[in-house]
Amino acid sequence: MHLKCTLLARLLYVAMGVIFLLAPLPGAASGLQAAPPANAPLALEAPQSASVSVVQGQIRNRTLYEALAACDIPPAEILALSKSFKPVFDFRCSRPKDYYQASVDDQNLIRKFIYKTSPLDEYEAVKDDNGGYTVHKREIVLDRQVVAKVFTIESSLYQAVVDSGETQQIAGLVAEIFAWDIDFYLYPRKGDRIAVVYERCYKDGAFVKYGDILAARYVGKQKTFSAFLFNNGQFDGYYDETGQPLKKMFLRIPLKFGRMTSSFSIRRFHPVLKRYRAHTGIDYGAPMGTPIFATANGRVTFSGWKGGYGKLIIVKHSNGYQTYYGHCRRLLKKPGQLVEQGQVIARVGSTGLSTGPHVHYEVRVNGKPINPIKVKKSRGKPLKPELLAAFNKTVNERRLLVENLLKEKTSLVMLIRDN
Known part of the structure; x- marks a missing residue:
């Protein structure tokens, strides 16, 4: 912009x-303009002519078929509209707060139909010469x-x-x-x-x-x-x-938001095993189900259960690097799949030797664990x-x-x- x-x-x-x-703002009155509420009603269009009436409203706890049938729209007309919409929107995905507006002629046939699922998602259908509809998603100007x-x-x-x-x-x-x-x-x-x-x-x-x-x-x-x-x-x-x-090359952490609950250490008292052992990664606590991101581009080499790690994903990267993501609730990628930096690969869980929801994030170079905080972060061009x-x-x-x-x-x- x-x-x-x-x-x-x-x-x-x-x-x-x-x-x-x-200085005055160009194209606008001077002074501050208070932002209207985000949940302001969606604006609906007026009838096109005296011979066309408008039926409109929210879907609420109905199907689109039920909403239009209640306005005396013929069943064949509703089915033709639904069929024309399928390539751009499936009405089975309708939600109660979705808005619809139908411009209806004196025979109760729909000449124009607008469907709004959000302020940014609007669809328009116009009746064509074959009795069907031409449907497109509207371009929204903000x-x-x-x-x-x-x-x-x-x-x-x-x-x-x-x-x-x-x-x-x-x-x-x-x-x-x-x-x-x-x-x-x-x-x-x-x-x-x-x-x-x-x-x-x-x-x-x-x-x-x-x-x-x-x-x-x-x-x-x-x-x-x-x-x-x-x-x-x-x-x-x-x-x-x-x-x-x-x-x-690498993101700092595999979560958008999370707190460090355990650091990299060569000797840490394990909360489950009750003895000292090396902790070869960093634990980040987060709510159950929080998305886990791949910290760098690579290929998944392991996705499954692995001892104390619980549900684990291992990603192989260039230059001998590997990253481990342990204690997951759900694994979203399979071995052999390519992943991109920032792509969701799993969900936070508490599987394996774990006392609460978190992700164990581990970085290895040529098979040897290193402190993720000290990973060299080479820049792009x-x-x-x-x-x-x-x-x-x-x-x-x-x-x-x-x-x-x-x-x-x-x-x-x-x-x-x-x-």
């Missing part, structure tokens, strides 16, 4: 409870607002985001961006700050989802990390300020020199913004209407 004017020139900031507008905030960590990134009034989705998106560098359950310290520039997406005035994280900077007591989105049609990803990709000019043009503005955000003593908020 290309911003229409300089972000800094349109910065709204909050200090001492007062909102200052440095309004976007760009927001800039600083989150200060007291206990966790998740809590800092929720305390600011945003949802845990933002915490998840930030954790994904820095997944190659930061273990957010081990690294953060109280007082660490993170500036994030991100999109909120609206439809008909109602918030429907978060868009891209455009920029982020994590300032910790130990180290600072930066991420900037760059997309020129060929390259799409996150890079640091010098054009080096954030993506590396940097941007080519001929792309750096475009990259710097995109990044410089956002870099100045996050720097200014972090200089302030309070969180800053910037709302930009960008149609």
